[in-house]
Amino acid sequence: MQDYSFYSAILGLSSTWRILNITVDERSGDIELHIRSRKGSRFSCTTCGALKLPSGSSKARWLHENHLNIRFYISALIPLITCDRCGDTHAEIPWKQAAFLCEDQGLDDSQGEDRSAPLQLF
Numbered sequence: 001m002q003d004y005s006f007y008s009a010i011l012g013l014s015s016t017w018r019i020l021n022i023t024v025d026e027r028s029g030d031i032e033l034h035i036r037s038r039k040g041s042r043f044s045c046t047t048c049g050a051l052k053l054p055s056g057s058s059k060a061r062w063l064h065e066n067h068l069n070i071r072f073y074i075s076a077l078i079p080l081i082t083c084d085r086c087g088d089t090h091a092e093i094p095w096k097q098a099a100f101l102c103e104d105q106g107l108d109d110s111q112g113e114d115r116s117a118p119l120q121l122f
């Protein structure tokens with residue numbers, strides 16, 4: 001049994017999340033953390049806070065901050081919450097602040113809103 005508590009602590013994972021395994025790409029040295037939610041965990045609707053069991057999940061991949069030229073990727077199944085009042089939302093993820101979504105392989109909720117703001121220096 002591997003102990004991934006070090007990584008859990010870095011990412012601020014709560015007890016509803018677990019690291020399934022960690023893989024290393026031998027050529028690039030990239031590290032990939034595979035994260036899943038624990039079975040039976042409830043997640044709150046991001047709009048109204050109602051606690052729900054996931055009604056599904058979608059897969060996504062993030063690039064975590066670049067440390068020492070090692071790329072940390074996070075692959076996870078993000079629980080989908082179906083709220084009676086607010087509809088479908090994705091569960092809040094703990095590593096959102098520190099990582100960039102690089103691949104959203106999940107359900108297609110394309111809003112076509114790619115507003116990359118021009119770089120402002122002042």
Ligand SMILES: [Zn+2]
Nearest residue numbers: 045048083086
């Ligand atoms: Zn709701």
